[in-house]
Amino acid sequence: MSSSLRTQVVSRLIIALAALWIGGAGWWWGTTSAGSADAHGYISQAALWLDGRLVVPHPMATTVPWPDAEWTFAPLGYRPGVEPGTLVPVYPAGLPLVMAGAQALGGREAIYLVVPLFGVLAVLATARLATHLASIDAGAIAALTLASSPTFLFSLMWPMSDVPASALWVLALVFAAGVGLPSACAAGLAVGLAVLTRPNLVLVSLAPAGYLLWRVVSRPSRRPEWTRLLVVGVLTIAGCLGVAAIHTRLYGSPLATGYGHASQIYDVTRVTTTASGFVTRPLALEPLLVILCVTGLVSQRWQGTRASAEAVMAAAAMALVLTSYAFYVSFPEWWYVRLLLPAWPVAAAFAGVAVVRLVHRLSPRGRVASQVAIGVFIVIVGGREAMARGVFDLREAEARYETVARFARQSLPPNAVFFAFQQSGALRYYADRPILRFDVLAPRWFDDAISKMRVRGYRPYFVVEDHEEVVFKARFRPVSPLGYLDWAPLVELDGPVRVRIYDPADRDKMRRGEAYPTVRLTP
Numbered sequence: 001m002s003s004s005l006r007t008q009v010v011s012r013l014i015i016a017l018a019a020l021w022i023g024g025a026g027w028w029w030g031t032t033s034a035g036s037a038d039a040h041g042y043i044s045q046a047a048l049w050l051d052g053r054l055v056v057p058h059p060m061a062t063t064v065p066w067p068d069a070e071w072t073f074a075p076l077g078y079r080p081g082v083e084p085g086t087l088v089p090v091y092p093a094g095l096p097l098v099m100a101g102a103q104a105l106g107g108r109e110a111i112y113l114v115v116p117l118f119g120v121l122a123v124l125a126t127a128r129l130a131t132h133l134a135s136i137d138a139g140a141i142a143a144l145t146l147a148s149s150p151t152f153l154f155s156l157m158w159p160m161s162d163v164p165a166s167a168l169w170v171l172a173l174v175f176a177a178g179v180g181l182p183s184a185c186a187a188g189l190a191v192g193l194a195v196l197t198r199p200n201l202v203l204v205s206l207a208p209a210g211y212l213l214w215r216v217v218s219r220p221s222r223r224p225e226w227t228r229l230l231v232v233g234v235l236t237i238a239g240c241l242g243v244a245a246i247h248t249r250l251y252g253s254p255l256a257t258g259y260g261h262a263s264q265i266y267d268v269t270r271v272t273t274t275a276s277g278f279v280t281r282p283l284a285l286e287p288l289l290v291i292l293c294v295t296g297l298v299s300q301r302w303q304g305t306r307a308s309a310e311a312v313m314a315a316a317a318m319a320l321v322l323t324s325y326a327f328y329v330s331f332p333e334w335w336y337v338r339l340l341l342p343a344w345p346v347a348a349a350f351a352g353v354a355v356v357r358l359v360h361r362l363s364p365r366g367r368v369a370s371q372v373a374i375g376v377f378i379v380i381v382g383g384r385e386a387m388a389r390g391v392f393d394l395r396e397a398e399a400r401y402e403t404v405a406r407f408a409r410q411s412l413p414p415n416a417v418f419f420a421f422q423q424s425g426a427l428r429y430y431a432d433r434p435i436l437r438f439d440v441l442a443p444r445w446f447d448d449a450i451s452k453m454r455v456r457g458y459r460p461y462f463v464v465e466d467h468e469e470v471v472f473k474a475r476f477r478p479v480s481p482l483g484y485l486d487w488a489p490l491v492e493l494d495g496p497v498r499v500r501i502y503d504p505a506d507r508d509k510m511r512r513g514e515a516y517p518t519v520r521l522t523p
Helices: 003-029 037-051 094-106 110-132 137-149 148-154 162-175 179-196 199-218 223-251 268-285 287-299 306-324 334-359 364-388 390-410 424-430 443-455 464-475 504-509
Strands: 077-079 086-089 416-421 434-435 459-465 492-493 499-502 519-521
Touching: 003 137, 003 148, 037 086, 037 094, 037 424, 086 223, 094 110, 094 162, 110 137, 110 148, 110 162, 110 306, 110 334, 110 459, 137 179, 137 364, 148 162, 148 268, 148 334, 148 364, 148 390, 162 199, 162 334, 179 199, 179 459, 199 223, 199 306, 223 504, 268 287, 268 334, 268 416, 287 334, 287 434, 306 334, 334 364, 364 443, 364 459, 390 424, 390 459, 390 492, 390 499, 390 519, 416 443, 424 434, 434 443, 443 459, 443 464, 459 464, 459 492, 464 499
Parallel strands: 416 434, 416 459, 492 519
Antiparallel strands: 077 086, 459 499, 492 499
């Protein structure tokens, strides 16, 4: 076997191992709980698609007197619908549709395989893109770079749209660079589903469309190029029309979203704060990726060839992702860098290009040794940062949602109503009990809300996580003795995040000196 062929075999093996690592890591360490806002929002929406309804009736919200009543009955991941007394999902429909398909084929647990499988596709497509731009060696480095990225690994562990959106956009770029009508159909389907998955990135579709237009212009006599452009354009428009139809049904306007109207989400005055945050955070979190990506962009041979046109397409896609968030709401937490994750595969591809360009003047043996050393260094740096960020501990922490909710379903009365915030989605999804958001309920209505729930035949409980108790007490202690939470909880879950369930009726038992045990749970 020649040295060149042996190198190709090793590179393909590295790409395969990187993809297997991502699939295995997502399956082994990924969260399997519909608890947090994103996880509950996406997973429960998948169930609604299977039921054939997206609007959830909640007539009780129209019969209570306190302000923002419909919001108080909306668990995390939902909001009031256009029609009074209804709730609708907040999150875009692309990922829930795929999850619904997975659940229909393999049951509820199959939902948690969706994001890991998208992760595998993202790694393979990133390697393919880097191979288009430079060589199979660059593809191997790109695969390792993406597979060891702390941001990518963090997002891989959650059943939400960051990794799927990233995979779909890089697949769109790779298929757009292909040849033949099937490749164009695949590119169009990827773009259409990507728009359904994260509609605010619709501008990124200009990158593959522009590349296909360049191919039409550079080969005006070739009818297949026109056909490919037309197919991608039609499927992209189909995705946009799907988004418009769903948003009109749920939110009353094609320009409205579950997060609010576009004017509430985007603001030109935020550009300085948002742009600086989205530049400095990736540099602080993943400096090696940023430096190698910039090096790859600078070292790219822009010669007007098809390969350089593909590089322009990839760079344009990355720039359009960054532009799409330039005026977006800014968040202080580091993990919101994941919003930019659809740019990560392109950045990883250019990182692979950079490594190949940097070592190309070495002898064949020196190139191989250098690329191996750099690849190992990238993996070590990314892996250590991911471990330091607690990426591989998320599953244990997130298990609390299902543990608490299943206890509530099995051990608390069927007429229970839970005053909750962070636990609100899981209690609706697993326990199938009504919730009342204490973070939305006006403090002066706290005692009245408890009384009116009791009059309607419900038994109120407070469900608070340890970090929420301070907020709960500060909010309700000035207006109600129950706001002190000064009695023993009915249930307490130990773990990375402590969760307590309080029965307001137990406060009177405490005052009378009656003893009752606290049930101890473990995730």
